[in-house]
Amino acid sequence: MRMTKPWIFDSILKAAGLMAVGAILTAGPARADWVPAFKGNDTGGIIAYSLAQTTDARQLAVDHCASYGKVVKFLAVDAQYGGYLSFSCRWVPYGSAQHPLRTLY
Numbered sequence: 001m002r003m004t005k006p007w008i009f010d011s012i013l014k015a016a017g018l019m020a021v022g023a024i025l026t027a028g029p030a031r032a033d034w035v036p037a038f039k040g041n042d043t044g045g046i047i048a049y050s051l052a053q054t055t056d057a058r059q060l061a062v063d064h065c066a067s068y069g070k071v072v073k074f075l076a077v078d079a080q081y082g083g084y085l086s087f088s089c090r091w092v093p094y095g096s097a098q099h100p101l102r103t104l105y
Helices: 006-027 049-054 057-066
Strands: 038-041 044-048 071-077 084-090
Touching: 038 057, 044 049, 044 057, 049 084, 057 071, 057 084
Parallel strands: none
Antiparallel strands: 038 044, 044 084, 071 084
């Protein structure tokens, strides 16, 4: 009876394992490129252009900045698919005795 070399079985098992891991990694969806339509903090934020076409983007930005006690200043618009409106939240200008208003509908 002839015996087969044991290292052949090890290499076959390693190759099968690598193929299984590769199949699992390629079958799962990659969500690395997902970005929310509205994102911001106390210094400003961005609004997706697609959301800006369907809602009042100006009011979204005003309400967001007013929640921090600041006023909005729009910076740029990238008017294309996948583009964004960017804005910054600034402190109330000097000489203004009024606080920013937050409107609720």
